[in-house]
Amino acid sequence: MNPTPLSAREVLWVAVVLLLALLPHMPRFPLILDAGFVLACGWRYLGAQGVLPLPDREHRLLWLLKQLLAITAFVTIYIAFRGKLGRDAGVELLAALLGLKLLEMRSPRDYYVVTLLCYFLVVTNFFYAQTIPTALYMLGVVIAATAVLIQYNTPPAYRQPRAMLRLSALMTAQSIPLMLLAFVLFPRIPGPLWGMPQDAFDAVTGLSDSMTVGDITRLGMSNEIAFRVQFHGPEPRARARYWRGPVLWHSDGRAWQVGAFADHPAPLEHHGQRYLYTVTMEPHRKHWLLGLDVVTAKPRDVMQTADYALKTRQPLRTRMRYDLESAIEYRMTGLSDAERRAALEIPRGHHPRARELGAQWRAETRQEDAIIARALDFYRAGKFVYSLTPPTLPGDTVDDFLFTTHEGFCEHFASSFVMLMRAAGIPARVVTGYQGGEYNEVGEYMVVRQRDAHAWAEVYLDGRGWARVDPTATVAPNRVSLGFADANPRGAPGTGFARDALSGRVWTRLRDSFDAITYGWNQWVLGYTTAQQRNLFEELGFEDLDYGSLVIALTLALALTTGALAWLMWRATRRPRDPLSAAYGTFCARLARIGFTRGASEAPLAFAERVCRLRGDLADEVRAITRLYGLLRYGRGGVDVKVLRRKVANFRPKRQV
Amino acid sequence: MSAVTARAARPAQQRLDRRQVYIFPTAAGVTFGFMLGVILIGAINYDNALGYLLAFLLFGLVLVAMLHTYRNLNGLIYRGARALPVHAGSDALFECQFENSSPLARLALRLGPWPRGMDKLTRRFMQSTHTAMDIAPGIVANVGVPRLTEKRGWTTLGRLRVESVYPLGILRAWAYFDGDSQCLVYPAPRGHLPLPFAPATASGLTQLHGVGSDEFAGLRPYTPGDPVRAIAWKTLAREREVMVKRFHGQGALRVLLSWSAVASLAGAEPRLSQLCQWVLEAHGAGHSYALELPGVSVGFGHGREHRDECLRVLALYEAPP
Numbered sequence: 001m002n003p004t005p006l007s008a009r010e011v012l013w014v015a016v017v018l019l020l021a022l023l024p025h026m027p028r029f030p031l032i033l034d035a036g037f038v039l040a041c042g043w044r045y046l047g048a049q050g051v052l053p054l055p056d057r058e059h060r061l062l063w064l065l066k067q068l069l070a071i072t073a074f075v076t077i078y079i080a081f082r083g084k085l086g087r088d089a090g091v092e093l094l095a096a097l098l099g100l101k102l103l104e105m106r107s108p109r110d111y112y113v114v115t116l117l118c119y120f121l122v123v124t125n126f127f128y129a130q131t132i133p134t135a136l137y138m139l140g141v142v143i144a145a146t147a148v149l150i151q152y153n154t155p156p157a158y159r160q161p162r163a164m165l166r167l168s169a170l171m172t173a174q175s176i177p178l179m180l181l182a183f184v185l186f187p188r189i190p191g192p193l194w195g196m197p198q199d200a201f202d203a204v205t206g207l208s209d210s211m212t213v214g215d216i217t218r219l220g221m222s223n224e225i226a227f228r229v230q231f232h233g234p235e236p237r238a239r240a241r242y243w244r245g246p247v248l249w250h251s252d253g254r255a256w257q258v259g260a261f262a263d264h265p266a267p268l269e270h271h272g273q274r275y276l277y278t279v280t281m282e283p284h285r286k287h288w289l290l291g292l293d294v295v296t297a298k299p300r301d302v303m304q305t306a307d308y309a310l311k312t313r314q315p316l317r318t319r320m321r322y323d324l325e326s327a328i329e330y331r332m333t334g335l336s337d338a339e340r341r342a343a344l345e346i347p348r349g350h351h352p353r354a355r356e357l358g359a360q361w362r363a364e365t366r367q368e369d370a371i372i373a374r375a376l377d378f379y380r381a382g383k384f385v386y387s388l389t390p391p392t393l394p395g396d397t398v399d400d401f402l403f404t405t406h407e408g409f410c411e412h413f414a415s416s417f418v419m420l421m422r423a424a425g426i427p428a429r430v431v432t433g434y435q436g437g438e439y440n441e442v443g444e445y446m447v448v449r450q451r452d453a454h455a456w457a458e459v460y461l462d463g464r465g466w467a468r469v470d471p472t473a474t475v476a477p478n479r480v481s482l483g484f485a486d487a488n489p490r491g492a493p494g495t496g497f498a499r500d501a502l503s504g505r506v507w508t509r510l511r512d513s514f515d516a517i518t519y520g521w522n523q524w525v526l527g528y529t530t531a532q533q534r535n536l537f538e539e540l541g542f543e544d545l546d547y548g549s550l551v552i553a554l555t556l557a558l559a560l561t562t563g564a565l566a567w568l569m570w571r572a573t574r575r576p577r578d579p580l581s582a583a584y585g586t587f588c589a590r591l592a593r594i595g596f597t598r599g600a601s602e603a604p605l606a607f608a609e610r611v612c613r614l615r616g617d618l619a620d621e622v623r624a625i626t627r628l629y630g631l632l633r634y635g636r637g638g639v640d641v642k643v644l645r646r647k648v649a650n651f652r653p654k655r656q657v
Numbered sequence: 658m659s660a661v662t663a664r665a666a667r668p669a670q671q672r673l674d675r676r677q678v679y680i681f682p683t684a685a686g687v688t689f690g691f692m693l694g695v696i697l698i699g700a701i702n703y704d705n706a707l708g709y710l711l712a713f714l715l716f717g718l719v720l721v722a723m724l725h726t727y728r729n730l731n732g733l734i735y736r737g738a739r740a741l742p743v744h745a746g747s748d749a750l751f752e753c754q755f756e757n758s759s760p761l762a763r764l765a766l767r768l769g770p771w772p773r774g775m776d777k778l779t780r781r782f783m784q785s786t787h788t789a790m791d792i793a794p795g796i797v798a799n800v801g802v803p804r805l806t807e808k809r810g811w812t813t814l815g816r817l818r819v820e821s822v823y824p825l826g827i828l829r830a831w832a833y834f835d836g837d838s839q840c841l842v843y844p845a846p847r848g849h850l851p852l853p854f855a856p857a858t859a860s861g862l863t864q865l866h867g868v869g870s871d872e873f874a875g876l877r878p879y880t881p882g883d884p885v886r887a888i889a890w891k892t893l894a895r896e897r898e899v900m901v902k903r904f905h906g907q908g909a910l911r912v913l914l915s916w917s918a919v920a921s922l923a924g925a926e927p928r929l930s931q932l933c934q935w936v937l938e939a940h941g942a943g944h945s946y947a948l949e950l951p952g953v954s955v956g957f958g959h960g961r962e963h964r965d966e967c968l969r970v971l972a973l974y975e976a977p978p
Contacts, residue, residue, distance in 0.1 A: 108685075109684075109685075112685040112688060112826065113688065116685075116688055116689055116692050117692075119692060119696070119711070119715060120692055120695070120696065122711060123696050123699060123700075123705075123707075123708050123711050123712075126705050126707040126708050126711070127703065127705065130705070130706060130707045134707070135707055135710070138707070138711070139714075142711070142714065142715075146718065146825070149824075149825045149826055149827075150824045150825065152826060153764075153765055153822055153823045153824055153825065153826045154764060154765065154823070154824070155764055155765050155789070155791050157791070158762065158764055158791065167824060171718060171721045171722065171725065171824070171825075172714070172718065174717070174721040174724075175714050175715075175716075175717030175718045175720070175721050176714070176717065177717075178713070178716070178717030178720055178721070179710060179713040179714040179716075179717045180713075182713035182716060182717070183709060183710060183713050186709070186713065189701055190704075317704055318704050525706050525707075525710070526706040526707075527706075528706060529704065558720065562720050562721075562723075562724070565720075565721065565724060566724050569724055569725075569728060570728075573728070573759050573760055573761055
């Protein structure tokens with residue numbers, strides 16, 4: 001095809017688009033790779049301008065330099081990832097190859113390859129972020145890349161950057177309805193099709209099956225959203241909003257693990273208010289789902305453990321929506337021997353002082369309520385401090401906290417309390433989850449963030465069953481009634497604005513609005529999966545939609561929309577017809593129907609006279625219309641085309657019998 | 658334009674509509690499709706909603722590009738072609754006339770002859786020799802399409818192909834125009850025989866009647882050495898070359914170009930080529946010459962029109978078996 005060397009301008013635009021597509025990646029890349037990439041772009045541009053020679057066979061030294069650049073890039077990537085080709089390494093490799101390809105870009109084919117790979121770079125960005133700003137930015141990159149393709153195919157005389165960008169934007173805009181149709185109708189196949197690299201979804205925070213003291217502190221720093229809740233009916237008060245997650249039974253002195261007991265839930269009697277709500281859980285790569293305290297009704301595909309935690313069969317890879325019903329007043333009884341043993345177990349050789357204290361309380365009183373009260377008094381009297389940044393506990397996590405540092409986060413309180421109870425002979429376990437949640441006024445739903453992660457204790461009281469005790473609430477009552485941020489003036493993120501009342505309110509309002517948009521985006525765009533697709537079509541009245549019908553619907557919809565676009569484009573390029581000629585044309589067409597065809601060079605007046613001679617009955621109308629036409633065409637104005645149009649509309653001549 | 662091209666006057670114009678425009682992906686388009694597939698599979702595998710959106714946006718872009726590529730050709734009007742006569746062996750340049758009646762410019766069109774029944778290699782070669790053209794809105798454009806000639810006689814332009822990959826280069830739209838535009842091809846001027854001057858006088862040179870008269874006898878092309886006052890300034894604007902006025906008695910000689918004069922050559926074509934060469938020589942030298950072929954003859958004369966008439970006779974002459 002076109003063997004002419006690429007012009008400096010063509011090269012410049014390709015380089016700019018490449019840099020735009022790579023920009024969000026740059027902070028993630030090793031610095032040397034970023035520098036090399038910018039260097040390659042600059043070199044290629046100056047080369048196209050003829051300022052610098054390009055690395056080809058004629059310039060041996062430069063060619064060697066390029067090879068050196070390539071080797072440096074690959075070694076850097078290899079060292080950074082120790083030879084493991086995962087997501088990050090893959091993206092860096094692609095970027096490095098593109099930079100080198102840019103240097104070699106000569107023929108139209110290279111040009112196309114580099115531009116098409118720009119589109120591919122866009123998609124790599126989505127592995128890291130799928131927010132609205134990312135989507136908008138990448139839409140811009142797609143428009144720019146398309147403009148680069150247009151530039152290459154536009155003859156030089158017509159290459160105005162604005163015109164090409166406008167055409168690109170127009171074409172992209174025209175593609176958007178097609179995109180939306182395909183997005184809704186394309187049959188969704190639940191992934192993955194094959195194993196994914198290990199690092200495909202890192203940086204996802206959330207609760208896990210185990211808890212090491214310090215874990216929740218890490219979550220506490222995060223403003224990320226854990227899940228959102230929409231209540232259908234009444235909502236529980238703030239201090240009753242305990243969102244139950246994994247229940248931990250076993251401790252090795254430092255780390256807590258979930259218990260593995262029978263899968264049928266313990267007997268439960270609930271009374272009082274019941275709450276109906278929908279949870280939208282953010283993906284966290286684990287099996288846990290969250291529900292308000294004790295869930296009494298759930299969808300079939302959600303499982304419930306013996307200790308009333310909710311689980312999914314597959315790790316939560318995508319956002320999930322589910323409806324629940326909960327009670328916060330209940331009696332949860334039944335404790336098997338195995339469970340009792342687990343709920344009384346203190347790891348051998350650990351926590352000697354806590355063990356001693358618990359045994360001492362037990363010796364003093366046999367009343368469980370009294371023992372619990374003593375323990376809580378112990379926290380209160382001991383000047384325990386609730387802190388986001390407690391000192392590390394290298395020794396015995398429970399004893400050091402209880403008797404030395406006195407400073408801890410909720411997991412310190414919960415685990416030490418459970419150990420004290422166990423030492424006093426009361427079965428106890430740790431429950432992890434979230435506490436609180438703030439109301440989004442704009443979207444009318446509740447947001448629970450990672451920083452709301454919490455841990456509390458449950459003790460088994462004979463005759464009453466499992467009862468919740470939250471030792472953190474004893475020390476920092478605000479933590480439970482107001483939520484995390486307000487309980488922690490120290491080091492809590494995202495609260496700087498909230499000080500001054502007015503700006504605080506504005507800030508909250510803004511953040512709520514933004515989050516409401518994000519919620520919609522998450523729910524309808526990011527959360528549109530196989531299940532959502534099925535739900536949508538069920539709501540529209542299509543039960544059991546199979547892939548075949550979806551494909552047919554998709555094809556039809558795309559064909560119709562493309563046809564509509566074609567029609568719009570055709571209409572836009574058609575010259576607007578003069579309304580006066582149109583009206584007169586209709587008049588002539590009506591006369592033609594009764595046998596009077598106006599000759600190509602016949603003047604309107606002559607035509608009118610010809611008609612009048614033969615059809616005296618039409619003479620008045622024909623003369624009036626022709627006179628009006630003449631006035632409008634050649635007169636000084638003062639008459640409206642509408643008058644003519646109305647007259648023509650009423651003119652319905654019939655053949656003479 | 659001379660009278661010989663009148664035969665190629667005005668064929669019916671042809672307007673492209675949707676049944677005549679074909680569309681197919683280019684090599685770049687196939688790569689684009691492959692990339693689209695990879696993005697889609699990646700989106701499915703990673704359950705990446707924005708990956709899906711991008712794949713579908715690019716798919717939509719292909720459909721939209723189809724409309725735009727197609728629109729670039731749709732409605733284009735071909736008003737036929739004309740060509741000045743040439744000698745066999747050189748390129749005939751057909752001036753093809755296109756009209757763009759739409760309010761949008763038609764960009765990056767490529768035009769070329771497209772004879773039927775070509776093998777793949779020739780076709781690829783033909784595609785590479787296409788002429789580029791852009792037609793602004795509401796404009797009638799003339800585009801020269803060269804066509805190699807081999808034999809004398811009428812050469813038909815034949816089928817023309819117009820194609821465009823504008824705007825994205827991933828799809829190629831093309832269409833054919835069929836016309837009967839023709840170009841007259843004179844024989845190739847060849848041969849080394851000397852001009853056969855008419856053997857009317859003993860000297861072998863016959864001076865024209867009216868020796869010394871200053872009667873205007875026509876024009877001949879300027880050759881170095883001609884007096885400046887002999888240059889026909891008035892015709893300079895009209896003609897392509899500088900002409901010199903010639904008057905009877907200015908050394909004009911009579912030359913009879915006859916079939917018998919070339920009898921020494923074997924075959925009809927070499928003879929016609931030699932005659933053609935003589936016609937050009939005689940015209941260049943400003944001689945008066947006549948053509949005599951079995952069955953056809955052109956009387957003595959001179960000037961451009963006379964030359965063209967002789968050449969036309971030579972081009973279309975059907976030699977007796």
